[in-house]
Amino acid sequence: MIDLALIKKHLNIDSGFTADDSYLSSLADVAQQVVQSHIDHDLSDLEEGGALPAPLLQAMLLFVGNMYANRESVAYANTQEVPFAYDYLLSLFKDYSKKTEKGGIF
Numbered sequence: 001m002i003d004l005a006l007i008k009k010h011l012n013i014d015s016g017f018t019a020d021d022s023y024l025s026s027l028a029d030v031a032q033q034v035v036q037s038h039i040d041h042d043l044s045d046l047e048e049g050g051a052l053p054a055p056l057l058q059a060m061l062l063f064v065g066n067m068y069a070n071r072e073s074v075a076y077a078n079t080q081e082v083p084f085a086y087d088y089l090l091s092l093f094k095d096y097s098k099k100t101e102k103g104g105i106f
Contacts, residue, residue: 001028001032001043001052001060002028002031002032002057002060002061002064004021004024004025004028006061007024007027007028007061007064008024010061010064010065011024011064011065011068020068023068024064024068027063027064027067027068028060028064030063030067031060031061031063031064031067032060034063035056035059035060035063035090038090038094039056039090039093039094039095040094040095040098041093041095043056046093053093055089055090055092055093056089056090056093058089059086059089059090062085062086062089063086066086
């Protein structure tokens, strides 16, 4: 659902650099599944004219960027969450009527 060229543009990766293309594509697949799980909606049901709403696309790009930059589960630097980013964008589409019993980050 996310175009590889858009991912590279978002990450400021030169289009000629192809060594990470398959990795970036796999991160895009993961982002799609995570966002779908997070909002409790099938993304194909939310497409408008064959495209996802911009906030969902941006949330997936943020997720891909975070996973690409932070490839390990442990960080040794002090970081801070950017307000109104991933969670805020997804909250616009969250189906709160569905009761889920998911553990972890979802």
